[in-house]
Amino acid sequence: MTNIPYAGGHRAGIPSADDLRARIPGWGADLDPADRPSHPREVPGAIRSGSAGEVPENQPERWPRERSIEHARLTPVFGSTLPPRGVSGAIRRLAYRRYSEARAAHWLLLLAADRVESKGQALRSLLSRRTP
Amino acid sequence: MVYRGPYRIRVEEKERPRIEHPNDAIVRVTLAAICGSDLHLYHGMMPDTRVGTTFGHEFIGVVDEVGPSVQNLSPGDRVMVPFNVFCGTCYFCERGLYSNCHNVNPNATAVGGIYGYSHTSGGYDGGQAELVRVPFADVGPTKIPDWMGSEDALMCTDALPTGYFGAQLGEISEGDVVVVLGAGPVGLYAAKSAWLMGAGRVIVVDHLDDRLELAARFAHAETCNFAQVDDVVVHLKRTTDHLGADVVIDAVGAEADGSLLQHVTGTKLKLQGGSPIALNWAIDSVRKGGTVSVMGAYGPMFSAVKFGDAMNKGLTIRANQCPVKRQWPRLFEHIRAGYLKPSEIITHRIPLDDITEGYHLFSRKLDGCVKPIVVPTAA
Numbered sequence: 001m002t003n004i005p006y007a008g009g010h011r012a013g014i015p016s017a018d019d020l021r022a023r024i025p026g027w028g029a030d031l032d033p034a035d036r037p038s039h040p041r042e043v044p045g046a047i048r049s050g051s052a053g054e055v056p057e058n059q060p061e062r063w064p065r066e067r068s069i070e071h072a073r074l075t076p077v078f079g080s081t082l083p084p085r086g087v088s089g090a091i092r093r094l095a096y097r098r099y100s101e102a103r104a105a106h107w108l109l110l111l112a113a114d115r116v117e118s119k120g121q122a123l124r125s126l127l128s129r130r131t132p
Numbered sequence: 133m134v135y136r137g138p139y140r141i142r143v144e145e146k147e148r149p150r151i152e153h154p155n156d157a158i159v160r161v162t163l164a165a166i167c168g169s170d171l172h173l174y175h176g177m178m179p180d181t182r183v184g185t186t187f188g189h190e191f192i193g194v195v196d197e198v199g200p201s202v203q204n205l206s207p208g209d210r211v212m213v214p215f216n217v218f219c220g221t222c223y224f225c226e227r228g229l230y231s232n233c234h235n236v237n238p239n240a241t242a243v244g245g246i247y248g249y250s251h252t253s254g255g256y257d258g259g260q261a262e263l264v265r266v267p268f269a270d271v272g273p274t275k276i277p278d279w280m281g282s283e284d285a286l287m288c289t290d291a292l293p294t295g296y297f298g299a300q301l302g303e304i305s306e307g308d309v310v311v312v313l314g315a316g317p318v319g320l321y322a323a324k325s326a327w328l329m330g331a332g333r334v335i336v337v338d339h340l341d342d343r344l345e346l347a348a349r350f351a352h353a354e355t356c357n358f359a360q361v362d363d364v365v366v367h368l369k370r371t372t373d374h375l376g377a378d379v380v381i382d383a384v385g386a387e388a389d390g391s392l393l394q395h396v397t398g399t400k401l402k403l404q405g406g407s408p409i410a411l412n413w414a415i416d417s418v419r420k421g422g423t424v425s426v427m428g429a430y431g432p433m434f435s436a437v438k439f440g441d442a443m444n445k446g447l448t449i450r451a452n453q454c455p456v457k458r459q460w461p462r463l464f465e466h467i468r469a470g471y472l473k474p475s476e477i478i479t480h481r482i483p484l485d486d487i488t489e490g491y492h493l494f495s496r497k498l499d500g501c502v503k504p505i506v507v508p509t510a511a
Contacts, residue, residue, distance in 0.1 A: 004373045005419075011373050014307045014332035024327045024352050026471025030462070031306060031330040037462045038300050038455065042227040056219050056235060056268075057201075059153040066251075067238035075238045077219065077267045079245075079255025080152050082182040092180065092251075101240055107433050110179035110252070111402055118137025118176075121183045125136075 066096040088117035133260045133487045135185045138176030139495075141488055146186070149257065149265040154201035157269035159211060163286045164259045164506040165190035166487075168316050169429045171495050172386055173250060177402065177431055180239065180251040188506070189215035189247040190290045191259025192282060195269075204270045211273040213266055214456035215290040217245030217256055220271035231453035236267065242432065244453065252432065260487060262508045272457065277464060284467055286505060287317075287474035290456065293463060294427050295321025295383065297454035299329055301425035302379035307332035311368060311377040311417060312353070313410045314428065315343035317477055317503045319383035322427075323351035326381075328471060335371065337364065337413075339389060342500045350476055358390060368417040376419035384410035385428025398435065405431030412438045418447060426451035480504040 004011065020027045030036050056076040063083050067074055084092045091113035099106035133141050149158055170187050172178050195209045205211065218225050218233035224244075225233050236245030237254035245267075248258015257264060266273055276285045295318045304310060310326040312319045315338035326334045336347035339359040347353045356371075358364040369376055386406020387399050390413070398407030406429075414424045415438050424447055442449060466472045479502045482490035493501045 005375045011307075011309065011332075011375065014309075017306065017330075020327070020332070026466060026469065027327050028306070028330050029466065029469075029471060030325075030328045033303060033305065033329075036300050036329070037459045038228070038297060042229060044227050054221060056221065057154055065238055068240050070241040071238055075235050077153055077217075077236050077245075078238045079251065079257070081255055081257050082184050082251070088182075096239070101242055101432065104433060107179045107431075114176065114179065114181055115137075117183050118140070122137060122140075 066093055068096065069100050086117075086120070088113040088120070091116065133186060133188075133484070134183075135173065135181060135187065136183055139174065141174065141187075141491055143485055143487060146261070149263050151197060151199045152265065153267060154199045155268050155270055156199040157195050157202055157205055157266045157273070158197040159191075159193040159213065159259075159264050159266050159273070160196040161191050161193040161259045161262060161264060161508050162210075163192050163282055164188045164261075164508070165286055165289075165291070166260070166490060166494050166504045166506060167290055168318065169249070169385070170491075172406070172429060172431070174491055174495060175387070175399070177386060177399065177406065178250045178252060179432065182251060185248065185250065186257040186261050187248040188258030188260030188264075189249055190286060191247070191264065192276065192285050192289065193259070193264070196263060198269060202269045205273060205275075210276045212276050212285045212289055213247070213259070213273045214293075215246055216272065216453065216456055217247060217254060217267050218272060219268050228455060228458055229452075230455035230457055232455075240432070246453075260484065260506055262484070274457070274460065280464070280467065281475060283475035283478055283505065284473070287478075288456075288460065288463060288467075290454070291317040291503070292321050292472065292474045293456045293459035294318050294454040295323075296325040296459055296463060297452075298322040298381045298383055298425050298427040299325035301427065301450040301452070302326070302381055302423050303448075303450070304329040304331055304379055306330035308378040309333045309372050310335070311372075311380045311414075312336045313380065313382050313414060314338060314384035315340065315347045315355075316383065318427065319381070320347060320351050320477055320502075321472075321474065322381050322383050323347060323353045324472065326379075327352065328466065335368070335377070337368070340497060343502060346477065346502060364390070364413060365416045372419070376417055376422060378419060379423045379425065380414040380418040381425045382410045382414045382428040386430045394436065402433070404435040405433035406435060408435040408437045411435070415442045415445070415447065418445070420445045421447070423448045423450060427454060478503045478505055482506050484508045
């Protein structure tokens with residue numbers, strides 16, 4: 001029984017590096033914290049995957065694309081599936097138009113719209129005798 | 133597959149995805165995986181998951197068509213696609229924060245773009261399908277190295293880099309005691325990665341014996357079944373010199389079991405952004421001054437997190453979605469060296485036509501299902 005943590009000292013039961021290396025394939029291959037892929041977390045300006053300083057070309061907006069009011073503009077690229085439609089679509093548009101991501105109302109309205117849509121679709125499937 | 137509502141998906145014929153932007157590609161999927169985070173969608177927990185959405189953010193395939201500005205890929209190339217949709221040039225991408233790209237998700241500023249992960253993550257269809265639109269084809273996808281097997285490549289699109297990234301977030305130093313909460317695919321990879329970063333002990337916590345057995349065998353870890361101890365935090369303290377672990381990695385996220393109250397309010401009633409029980413166990417079982425790493429996924433709503441303890445204990449909490457492509461060069465080295473064999477944890481291979489059954493199996497954790505992958509009909 002050690003006195004840790006009531007007195008200083010080292011943890012018990014940590015095998016030596018040699019023991020660990022013998023038991024575990026690759027043990028310590030990334031031992032140096034400064035030599036890991038996401039170190040440092042941010043590398044300002046050091047990574048260039050595209051044209052520096054340019055906003056990508058805009059994807060055509062085929063219908064008024066809903067967006068967070070925390071965005072200054074529509075993002076250049078976006079998912080173009082399933083535009084908001086019907087009652088659930090109206091609730092979704094309201095959630096995006098009126099409430100920021102910081103407001104519980106935003107998320108609760110979106111969850112409510114999801115339920116309205118899935119229940120409505122299930123009912124429609126039932127009426128058309130298709131498996132929901 | 134398409135989503136119809138909570139716990140309801142089906143396979144149906146959809147319109148072929150189109151090139152919407154000059155740097156798009158259309159990829160014909162050869163393998164996809166179902167991820168633990170897909171279950172949050174399947175259970176109806178993620179706001180703005182629309183009926184008709186196709187899930188799947190882990191997939192590999194063959195380039196079928198490219199937009200006019202695509203230079204790095206050609207039809208016929210065998211590619212692996214990171215789960216992050218990212219542009220490579222915005223303020224965040226320029227700093228290497230690919231999972232936080234600002235140019236691809238109009239629906240939310242807090243989360244980047246993710247394939248098949250609801251409109252909250254940008255409204256992109258996913259890869260549990262035969263064809264998928266891949267934006268910024270010059271930036272995200274990479275040709276699969278000739279020496280790499282398809283199933284290993286598939287695991288490199290999310291689960292393996294996320295687990296490895298979770299270990300990195302822990303800032304593990306030589307000899308550290310590392311606790312990993314969750315023995316799903318990401319937790320198993322995190323445990324294995326902790327050794328690469330020099331951990332002295334790795335303890336994996338779960339309540340499913342078959343997964344804990346895998347943690348011992350695949351990840352060489354000590355294990356703790358939280359359902360078999362009276363109080364998991366006390367148990368972890370006792371086994372770590374009463375200090376607590378140096379690093380605790382939350383590889384569970386929003387649908388943690390372990391607290392009925394948190395489960396009901398967070399998972400069933402959706403009054404929180406998921407159950408924060410794993411996060412609270414992490415805060416309570418890490419040592420003072422220690423680090424909590426979070427890459428378990430939580431929803432955008434508030435959660436009842438024990439922040440007072442985190443503050444009083446002087447903890448560092450580090451969290452993010454994994455910027456997959458930053459991890460690849462090193463992970464490829466580790467796979468080639470034999471230190472990592474990611475495909476070893478795949479337990480089920482399911483035809484796309486049977487994906488409904490696959491989700492049921494994975495969601496209920498039946499038949500020892502740890503990692504199911506999906507084989508499209510034409511693959």
